[in-house]
Each structure stands twice: as structure tokens, then as C-alpha cells.
Amino acid sequence: MKRLHQIVSELLASGKAKLVIGYEKGTGEKRRPAFISDANEVERLVFDSQCSHNLSVYLTKPEYKHVTEIAVFATPQTMRAVVRLAGENQFQDKKLSFIVMDQDQNALLIEGAEVLANHLGKEKIALSSAQEELLAKFEAMSREERFAYWKEQLSNCVKCYACRAACPMCYCTRCTVEVNQPQWISVPSSLQGNFEYHIMRAMHMAGRCVDCGSCEAACPLGLPLNIITRRMIKDIEASLGPDIVSMDTKSVLNTFQPNDKENFIR
Amino acid sequence: MCNSNIYMPYPMRVEKVTNEAPGVKTFRLNFINAEDAQQFTFKAGQFGEYSVFGTGESTFCIASSPTREGYIECTFRQSGKVTSALTNCEEGDTIGFRGPYGNIFPLDEWKGKNLLFIAGGIALPPMRCVIWNALDRRSDFKDVTIIYGARSVNDLVYKHELEEWKNRDDVKLVVTVDPGGETPDWKGEVGFVPSVVEKTAPVAANTIAIVCGPPVMIKYTFPVLEKLGFTDDTIYTTLENRMKCGFGKCGRCNVGKVYVCKDGPVFTYKQLKELPDEY
Amino acid sequence: MQTENYTITDSNLQQLLQALLSSGQKVVAPVRANNKVLFKEIKSASEVCSDHVQTTLSAKHLAFPRTEVLLQYKKTGKEVTINDFPFDAVPQTFLWGSRPCDAGGFAPLDGIFNWDSKDAIYNKRREQLTIISFSCTRHDDACFCTSMGGGPGNTAGSDMLITPAGNGTNIAEIITDKGKALFENYTSLFEEAMGADKEQYLTKIDKVFDTAEIKAKVEAFFESKVWKEQSARCMGCGACAYVCPACACFDIQDDKHGSKGSRLRCWDSCGFQLFTLHTSGHNPRETQARRWRQRVMHKFSYMPDRINVVGCSGCGRCSRACPADMNLAEHLEVIMKMEAEKI
Ligand SMILES: Cc1cc2nc3c(=O)[nH]c(=O)nc-3n(C[C@H](O)[C@H](O)[C@H](O)COP(=O)(O)OP(=O)(O)OC[C@H]3O[C@@H](n4cnc5c(N)ncnc54)[C@H](O)[C@@H]3O)c2cc1C
Ligand code: SF4
Ligand code: SF4
Ligand code: SF4
Ligand code: FES
Numbered sequence: 079m080k081r082l083h084q085i086v087s088e089l090l091a092s093g094k095a096k097l098v099i100g101y102e103k104g105t106g107e108k109r110r111p112a113f114i115s116d117a118n119e120v121e122r123l124v125f126d127s128q129c130s131h132n133l134s135v136y137l138t139k140p141e142y143k144h145v146t147e148i149a150v151f152a153t154p155q156t157m158r159a160v161v162r163l164a165g166e167n168q169f170q171d172k173k174l175s176f177i178v179m180d181q182d183q184n185a186l187l188i189e190g191a192e193v194l195a196n197h198l199g200k201e202k203i204a205l206s207s208a209q210e211e212l213l214a215k216f217e218a219m220s221r222e223e224r225f226a227y228w229k230e231q232l233s234n235c236v237k238c239y240a241c242r243a244a245c246p247m248c249y250c251t252r253c254t255v256e257v258n259q260p261q262w263i264s265v266p267s268s269l270q271g272n273f274e275y276h277i278m279r280a281m282h283m284a285g286r287c288v289d290c291g292s293c294e295a296a297c298p299l300g301l302p303l304n305i306i307t308r309r310m311i312k313d314i315e316a317s318l319g320p321d322i323v324s325m326d327t328k329s330v331l332n333t334f335q336p337n338d339k340e341n342f343i344r
Numbered sequence: 345m346c347n348s349n350i351y352m353p354y355p356m357r358v359e360k361v362t363n364e365a366p367g368v369k370t371f372r373l374n375f376i377n378a379e380d381a382q383q384f385t386f387k388a389g390q391f392g393e394y395s396v397f398g399t400g401e402s403t404f405c406i407a408s409s410p411t412r413e414g415y416i417e418c419t420f421r422q423s424g425k426v427t428s429a430l431t432n433c434e435e436g437d438t439i440g441f442r443g444p445y446g447n448i449f450p451l452d453e454w455k456g457k458n459l460l461f462i463a464g465g466i467a468l469p470p471m472r473c474v475i476w477n478a479l480d481r482r483s484d485f486k487d488v489t490i491i492y493g494a495r496s497v498n499d500l501v502y503k504h505e506l507e508e509w510k511n512r513d514d515v516k517l518v519v520t521v522d523p524g525g526e527t528p529d530w531k532g533e534v535g536f537v538p539s540v541v542e543k544t545a546p547v548a549a550n551t552i553a554i555v556c557g558p559p560v561m562i563k564y565t566f567p568v569l570e571k572l573g574f575t576d577d578t579i580y581t582t583l584e585n586r587m588k589c590g591f592g593k594c595g596r597c598n599v600g601k602v603y604v605c606k607d608g609p610v611f612t613y614k615q616l617k618e619l620p621d622e623y
Numbered sequence: 624m625q626t627e628n629y630t631i632t633d634s635n636l637q638q639l640l641q642a643l644l645s646s647g648q649k650v651v652a653p654v655r656a657n658n659k660v661l662f663k664e665i666k667s668a669s670e671v672c673s674d675h676v677q678t679t680l681s682a683k684h685l686a687f688p689r690t691e692v693l694l695q696y697k698k699t700g701k702e703v704t705i706n707d708f709p710f711d712a713v714p715q716t717f718l719w720g721s722r723p724c725d726a727g728g729f730a731p732l733d734g735i736f737n738w739d740s741k742d743a744i745y746n747k748r749r750e751q752l753t754i755i756s757f758s759c760t761r762h763d764d765a766c767f768c769t770s771m772g773g774g775p776g777n778t779a780g781s782d783m784l785i786t787p788a789g790n791g792t793n794i795a796e797i798i799t800d801k802g803k804a805l806f807e808n809y810t811s812l813f814e815e816a817m818g819a820d821k822e823q824y825l826t827k828i829d830k831v832f833d834t835a836e837i838k839a840k841v842e843a844f845f846e847s848k849v850w851k852e853q854s855a856r857c858m859g860c861g862a863c864a865y866v867c868p869a870c871a872c873f874d875i876q877d878d879k880h881g882s883k884g885s886r887l888r889c890w891d892s893c894g895f896q897l898f899t900l901h902t903s904g905h906n907p908r909e910t911q912a913r914r915w916r917q918r919v920m921h922k923f924s925y926m927p928d929r930i931n932v933v934g935c936s937g938c939g940r941c942s943r944a945c946p947a948d949m950n951l952a953e954h955l956e957v958i959m960k961m962e963a964e965k966i
Binding site for chain 1: 424425428
């Protein structure tokens with residue numbers, strides 16, 4: 079931790095970071111996001127294997143949009159999100175630094191999203207055996223069984239939108255669920271409306287989801303949301319090739335060009 | 345009343361549609377059920393929830409005077425989902441209305457005083473109700489002054505009534521448009537409401553000021569009135585927080601300890617000063 | 624009515640539940656789903672989960688469903704027929720296995736839905752609901768009911784309270800007329816009170832603060848930067864409000880199917896940015912810090928002031944559900960310890 083605290087102190091002292099988004103001890107054994115801008119508070123910060131929140135989600139929240147110099151503690155999941163967000167031009171006015179853990183659990187400072195992208199490499203995050211198993215179980219189901227499964231699962235969704243709030247890739251200033259002319263997604267939670275919401279979210283995540291697991295982890299009802307996102311990634315890879323997170327590969331389903339001849343997109 | 349569904353609207357017939365200004369309409373609504381019309385009463389300042397079935401509900405004040413019985417009127421600007429659906433309604437259509445909700449302008453307490461109405465933009469509707477109410481019992485009050493401003497001549501609402509008020513010798517009417525909003529033949533004032541108020545310089549002694557308008561207008565008008573000698577308990581306004589239920593349940597209009605739908609929408613400047621800045 | 628005490632054995636308790644189910648009554652009880660425990664309608668006594676501390680969602684949906692039809696309409700030409708809420712169709716419901724903080728959580732809702740106009744729909748559902756709670760013999764680090772005036776064996780809000788007393792027996796307290804009516808239908812299952820003090824069987828939760836103290840503190844620190852500090856990690860979702868037994872904020876939306884449709888009431892949250900957004904684009908509670916402050920102020924200051932009830936039963940659900948680990952009890956403790964000069 080000493081090295082970690084030293085890096086953060088230096089970032090704050092030099093002004094390279096005005097805000098540090100890291101982790102601290104939370105309820106019980108939990109770790110939680112910590113926001114620090116005062117060098118006297120660095121002792122609060124921890125970074126260990128318990129830390130799991132994808133902190134890149136805060137970088138696009140209205141509360142932090144105007145802060146330019148931010149340092150973020152980055153897990154591999156967070157790195158993937160940052161790189162993809164940078165690829166989507168979300169950090170153009172930002173000067174970001176990252177604190178990551180190397181193989182020996184030593185804190186390492188990385189400055190700029192491009193350097194982070196190189197550090198991240200092209201490795202994919204392997205699924206755990208439990209995750210593989212769940213996916214396999216789901217894939218073995220018939221169409222009818224799958225429908226029944228999702229009917230059962232989604233009937234529990236209360237539409238609290240914690241999955242959306244926790245997702246680093248859900249940064250739209252006006253989400254489809256907040257548009258009421260036309261009312262794409264019905265406001266109340268109902269089986270049909272919940273299907274609409276989750277299908278809409280899946281479509282907007284296709285080729286963009288970084289498989290960080292934040293949505294599923296956030297869901298208070300424990301819905302297996304990652305089955306949707308992981309299946310989607312598999313399907314995309316099967317037809318369009320590997321889904322590599324990097325700053326220059328365009329996401330597979332979404333290739334916006336400023337000179338697109340269709341003007342609805344602008 | 346205790347056992348009935350408080351969300352049930354009265355079915356109302358759109359009796360007459362008046363185009364007031366671009367995007368602004370007035371509906372005259374008749375109760376479809378005679379019993380509803382009979383038992384319905386309200387007072388100046390109150391509001392209701394107007395609904396297009398299948399689209400939703402929207403909050404407007406009742407813009408007609410309680411002294412004109414048998415119908416209610418509302419004036420709204422097309423701005424979102426429900427107001428757009430209302431805009432598409434025609435004479436003869438059925439819409440819903442539930443209310444009246446909220447507190448009132450205390451006209452009875454104002455007996456024997458001068459009344460100064462200051463309205464901006466589409467905020468004349470809440471004012472129109474209390475203006476007509478006061479004019480229908482004109483002898484209760486001393487001088488009545490109305491200062492009304494809109495962005496442009498085109499945006500002035502209730503043009504008919506402005507004409508009527510102008511022609512009355514017991515009302516002083518000052519109409520103004522923002523600089524640049526005048527037409528070549530415009531004979532009224534040109535200038536923003538706060539400066540026109542300052543220029544008109546109404547006497548503060550024994551006068552009640554009622555101010556309705558967009559937040560910026562209100563923000564700049566209050567200090568002018570204080571400068572002219574109005575105390576904060578003689579200045580009234582209405583708040584327009586987001587509302588859903590209208591009766592203190594949905595939580596949306598809650599600001600500090602106040603529920604705007606129950607304790608308001610009418611507040612004195614003095615009361616506003618005690619509220620957190622969340623309106 | 625005066626609370627009456629009896630004893631009931633574990634097996635008779637099972638029989639009571641079975642008898643309710645066999646007689647065709649609607650029974651809602653904690654059931655395990657996705658590693659969470661939720662209140663669901665059960666068909667068999669074996670579905671009931673009893674090894675949990677707390678369900679993820681509260682039981683408020685039994686009186687205040689997450690989405691409910693307030694009225695229905697049908698359009699024919701320019702005419703509209705409006706059909707009232709079907710009051711007579713609200714079934715009698717038994718809530719089985721709730722905690723004292725679930726039962727206590729109905730008090731804030733009762734207050735909100737009745738403080739001036741009476742919400743007949745809510746009241747009808749409430750009237751049809753009989754609550755059979757079980758005292759807590761375990762708790763976790765999110766629980767703080769004792770600081771909210773409740774407790775692991777608190778009877779407020781329950782119609783009948785069962786306290787497991789070990790050795791296959793339970794203390795049964797009959798608290799209200801509804802509880803009495805249930806008891807009278809199945810008197811033979813109950814035995815004379817054993818005279819034991821139920822306190823010894825309850826889990827112990829330290830009282831760390833007092834609702835009157837909190838009220839004074841949050842009011843004094845309204846302008847403090849503490850709200851911003853605490854809410855820095857809040858992501859503005861609706862999880863805390865949706866799991867809470869005492870949160871009653873709602874939205875009203877229409878649902879249209881051709882010429883027919885319904886007007887719906889659904890849960891909403893003051894934590895959403897859209898909650899207070901005016902049509903003009905002006906938002907009186909623009910930042911998450913203001914929305915977090917509203918949540919706390921509404922529960923611990925405004926509700927006590929206006930309807931004389933605290934908007935929290937200390938169940939800890941919001942803290943357990945929060946994806947950012949916003950722990951309400953901990954936040955309140957921080958505010959309790961704040962000194963005036965630290966504003
Ligand atoms: C006391 C009071 C008096 C008023 N008097 C008047 C008056 O006399 N005249 C007048 O013109 N205005 C008045 N207003 C303002 C008026 O209520 C609003 O302008 C009006 O409600 C806009 O409704 P809308 O449906 O057109 O707007 P929208 O903003 O489209 O709102 C439609 C509904 O959808 C909800 N909603 C909004 N955005 C979204 C979204 N993105 N996703 C899902 N749902 C959404 C809203 O909560 C609302 O229920 C008054 C307001 C108050 C509080
Ligand atoms: S977090 Fe879970 S309950 Fe909330 S909207 Fe997402 S899927 Fe539904
Ligand atoms: S406190 Fe937690 S549960 Fe509540 S809105 Fe914030 S992130 Fe969501
Ligand atoms: S605020 Fe939190 S602890 Fe209090 S009743 Fe609601 S969910 Fe339970
Ligand atoms: S409008 Fe629902 S509480 Fe005021």
C-alpha cells in the first residue's frame with residue numbers, strides 16, 4: 079500500500095490529478111469507490127483483489143465531466159472500459175492517469191489512455207468455469223425453454239436501472255428510457271416493458287460491452303444479465319471476428335463516420 | 345369521498361379551443377356529467393391534472409375565474425408529451441380533469457388594498473383567474489394595475505382580454521414586449537418586465553403584488569419590488585414544480601418541508617425565502 | 624386491542640400455514656430466487672425460506688404494487704368510458720414470515736397515503752392484508768431497526784408476531800383484530816402462554832442513534848458539504864428506493880392498447896435525475912448530492928414534521944442493495960458525530 083499511497087500523493091501534489099477515484103474499505107469485507115482530492119486522505123485508499131467496481135463509470139457522470147485531471151484505479155475490467163470509452167472519444171478534454179496492479183501486486187502508474195491500451199494488450203478476459211457452465215447451460219436450452227427462462231427472470235426486474243447506472247458504456251446524456259416522445263420504453267415495470275428495456279440495452283451494448291460484469295453485479299435482484307451480454311459477444315465474434323478492445327479497432331456494429339450519407343445519425 | 349378513487353378524473357368535453365399564440369391554446373371545458381358540474385367548486389390559484397386518455401396527465405392551473413360557473417378553462421403551451429396530445433385535441437373531444445388542488449390567492453385578505461399583477465410569458469393563466477376574480481368583485485379593491493410582458497407581440501396571450509382590460513377605466517394595463525419583439529405598429533412598452541415595473545413605479549403602500557412568470561423574470565422582479573418598498577409578505581407568486589398526484593403523495597413536488605401541491609402553488613416571497621433553493 | 628400471548632409449536636405453525644393454503648387463501652412468503660430471497664405468492668408451505676436475514680425487496684408491493692392499474696378507459700369516437708379501480712377484486716392476502724421492520728415499514732406508507740386525502744386503493748389493499756411476522760434471531764451489519772424506534776421483536780404493524788423460542792416452540796402474540804380473527808379460526812393450534820420473556824430469544828442490535836437527534840442534525844447540516852462527500856459514489860439508480868419498505872414516491876403513466884388502455888401508478892425514485900426535471904429543462908435538484916440530501920431529509924426530517932412518522936424502519940435493505948455500497952446507517956452516524964464548525 080505504501081507505493082500506492084506514494085503514487086497518489088505525488089499525483090495530487092503535482093496537480094496531475096485533481097481528483098483520485100480509488101477504493102476504500104466498505105461495509106464488512108466489501109471495498110467501495112473512494113473519491114479523494116486532498117493528499118491528507120490518501121491513507122484511506124486500498125487496492126487489492128477485493129476491489130471490483132468498474133470505476134470508469136464515474137468518468138462520464140455529469141458530476142465529474144468537468145474535472146479534467148483525474149486518476150483512476152483500474153482493474154483489468156476497468157482498463158477495457160477505459161480503452162473502449164477512449165475509442166468512442168469520451169475523454170477528449172481529459173488528462174487521465176491510471177493506477178494498476180502488476181502481476182506482483184505492485185501499484186503501477188500509467189499516464190494516458192493510449193499507454194493504458196498498450197499495457198492492456200489484446201488479451202481477452204477468460205470466463206470463470208462457473209460462468210462458462212452457466213452459459214453452456216443456457217445454450218443447451220430450447221427456444222421455448224429460453225423464453226420461459228427470461229420470462230421468469232425478467233418478471234423480477236423492478237426497473238431500478240442500477241444495471242444501467244453501473245455500466246461504464248451507458249453514458250448517453252439522454253438515454254432511450256428517458257425519451258418520452260416517442261415513448262420507446264414504457265416507464266412502469268411490467269413483463270413486456272422489462273423485455274423492451276433489456277432488448278434495447280442489449281442492442282445498444284452489441285459490440286460495445288466490455289464484459290466487465292458491472293450490470294449483473296449491480297442488480298439488486300441478482301438477474302443473470304451477463305448471459306445476455308456474453309451471448310451477444312459470442313454471436314458477434316462468430317460472424318464478425320474477434321471482439322478486441324483497443325482504441326483503433328472500431329466496434330463491430332457501430333462504425334460512425336462523420337461523412338455518413340445518412341443524416342439521421344448526426 | 346373517503347371511499348372513492350382519488351385518481352378518477354371528471355370526463356370533460358372540449359367546448360372551445362382558442363389559439364392564443366404560437367404553440368399556446370386555451371380550452372374551455374364542460375363537465376360531461378351534470379352532477380360533477382353541480383358539486384364542483386374551486387378558488388383562484390388552484391390547479392388540476394388534465395389528461396389525454398392513453399397519453400397521460402399534465403398539471404395546469406385553472407385559468408378561468410371561479411365567479412364564472414359551469415365550465416373551467418386552461419391555457420397551456422405545447423412543450424412535451426401530454427401538451428402535444430392536448431394540442432391535437434379538437435372541439436367535442438373528451439379529456440379528463442381532476443382537481444381542484446392546492447391553496448389559493450387570499451383575495452378576502454386583500455380587501456381594501458391596491459392590486460398589482462405582474463405576469464410574464466405564458467404565466468398569465470394563473471394570473472388571469474385571479475384578475476377576473478378580482479374584477480368581478482371590483483369594489484372590494486382600490487387600484488388595479490396589470491403589467492404583462494411577453495417575448496414578442498406574437499407571444500402575447502389573451503389578446504381579447506388585454507383589449508378589454510385596456511378599455512376599462514378601473515384598470516391600469518401596461519403591456520410590454522422584450523426588445524426586438526415589437527412590430528412596427530406596436531404601441532405598448534418595449535423592455536423586460538423588471539425594468540418596466542421599475543419605470544411604472546407602482547406605490548407600495550397598501551398594495552399587494554402578484555408576480556408570475558419564468559424563473560428569471562421572477563428573480564429580477566422581486567428585488568425591484570423590494571426597492572420600491574414592497575415588503576416580502578406583500579409579494580405573492582406561484583411555483584411550478586414537477587407534479588404527478590396533486591395531493592401530497594407522489595413526493596415529486598416536495599421542497600424542504602413544503603409540498604408545493606398542497607401548501608402551494610401560491611407562496612409569498614417571505615415563504616420562498618425560507619425554502620431551500622430547490623424550485 | 625390488548626396484545627394476547629400464546630404458545631405455538633413448530634409443527635402447528637406449519638399446520639396453520641398449510642391450513643391457510645388449503646382453504647385457498649392468498650399467502651405471500653419469503654422464497655429463494657437467484658440467490659436472493661423475495662416475497663412471493665406460495666402454493667405450498669415447503670416453498671418458504673426461513674434461513675435468511677432479510678428479503679431483497681420489502682413487502683410494500685402488497686399495498687403499493689410496483690405497477691398498478693388506477694383506472695381503465697375505453698374510447699368510442701369522441702366519447703370515453705372510464706372504469707373505476709375494481710375495489711371488490713382485491714383479494715384477502717396473508718403476509719407470512721415478514722420481519723418486524725417490514726411490518727413497521729407500513730407506518731410511513733399509511734401516513735403518506737392518508738395524510739390529507741385518503742388513497743382508497745392503497746387502503747383497500749392494506750385492509751385486505753394480514754401480517755404474520757417472525758421476530759429476528761439473527762441480524763447483519765446493515766440492520767439498525769433499534770435506532771429507528773423498532774427492534775427485532777417489535778410488534779408495531781404486525782397482526783400476529785411469532786418469536787421462535789427454541790425446542791420446537793414459539794411465542795405467538797396476537798396484536799390486532801385481524802390477528803385475533805386469524806387466531807380464532809385456528810384456536811386449537813395454539814396453547815396457553817408459557818410465560819417466558821421473548822427478549823432472551825431475540826438478536827441484540829445496539830441502538831446507535833435516536834430519530835429525534837438525527838432530525839435535529841440533518842436539519843442543522845442542510846448546507847453542509849457532507850451530502851456531496853457522501854454521494855460522491857452514488858450512481859443515481861433507483862435501487863435504494865425500490866427495495867425500501869418506506870419509499871412511496873411514484874409516477875403516473877398511461878398505457879394504451881388501441882382504443883383501450885389504463886392509467887398506471889408505478890414506483891419512482893427521488894434519486895433519478897428525471898424525477899424533478901421541469902419540462903423547460905430546469906432541474907431544481909440538478910446534482911446527485913442534492914438528490915441524496917433529499918432522500919435523507921425526506922425520511923428523517925420532512926416526514927416526521929409533516930406526518931409524524933420517520934420514513935425508515937432501519938431494515939438496511941438500501942445498504943445491502945446499493946451497488947456503490949452507500950451504507951445508510953454509517954452515513955447517519957457520520958452526520959450524528961459532526962460538529963457545527965465542520966460544515
Ligand atoms: C401548479 C402548476 C401549474 C401549471 N400551470 C400551467 C399552465 O397553466 N399552463 C402551462 O402551459 N403549463 C403549466 N404548468 C407546467 C406544466 O405542468 C408542464 O409544462 C406540463 O406538465 C408539461 O407536460 P408534458 O406532458 O407536455 O411534458 P413532458 O415533459 O413530456 O412530460 C410528460 C410526462 O412524462 C414524464 N416524462 C417527462 N420526461 C420523460 C421521459 N424522458 N421519460 C419518461 N417520462 C417522462 C413526465 O413526468 C410527465 O408525466 C404548470 C405546472 C404546475 C406545477
Ligand atoms: S438492475 Fe436488475 S432490477 Fe434493476 S433494472 Fe437492471 S435488471 Fe432490472
Ligand atoms: S444510493 Fe446506491 S442504490 Fe441509491 S441511488 Fe445511489 S447508487 Fe443507487
Ligand atoms: S431507508 Fe433503507 S434502512 Fe430505512 S427502511 Fe428504507 S431500505 Fe430500510
Ligand atoms: S404532486 Fe404529488 S406530492 Fe405534490
